[in-house]
Amino acid sequence: MSERDESAIPAQAPAGTSPGARLARNMMFYTVLRLLMVVALTLIVIGIGRLAGVDVPVLVAAIISVVIALPLSMVLFTRLRAEINSDISAVDANRRVKRDDLHRRMGEA
Structure with missing residues (x-):
């Protein structure tokens, strides 16, 4: 990636995990807690x-x-x-940035 492309991508989470990975982990944890x-x-x-x-029947x-x-x-x-x-908001923002970058690059071609 060029410097220009990297500047369009939002900074990663301080913990070093991507918002998508955090979302998956938190959703799994929430689901397990609710089932328990x-x-x-x-x-x-x-x-x-x-x-x-x-x-009482099960x-x-x-x-x-x-x-x-x-x-x-x-x-x-x-x-x-x-x-x-x-x-979810972070994942959506990341997707929006990538989509806008793609649209911008397609317009330049």
């Missing part, structure tokens, strides 16, 4: 059912857990979701 929350809530619903003397407990986990994860994982949103 659903599993834990499912076990809690089944346990509460047993304490009350009711046999599927019913899982559905209840998904309904509970959605708003709960919005509250508990606010910081992680904010990081994901900023990573």
Whole structure:
């Protein structure tokens, strides 16, 4: 790449990872946390059912857990979701810069 081409690319993250790699890592972490929350809530619903003397089917407990986990994860994982949103913005900005650079170079040809 020439000096002119390098100046159009935004600076890399201080940690040395690209925004795309950070986004993938954070999304994977967020997904695993949400799945673990659903599993834990499912076990809690089944346990509460047993304490009350009711046999709660696993599927019913899982559905209840998904309904509970959605708003709960919005509250508990606010910081992680904010990081994901900023990573998405960085990836979009990088794509926009590359697309504009491509359009600029195609116009010069």
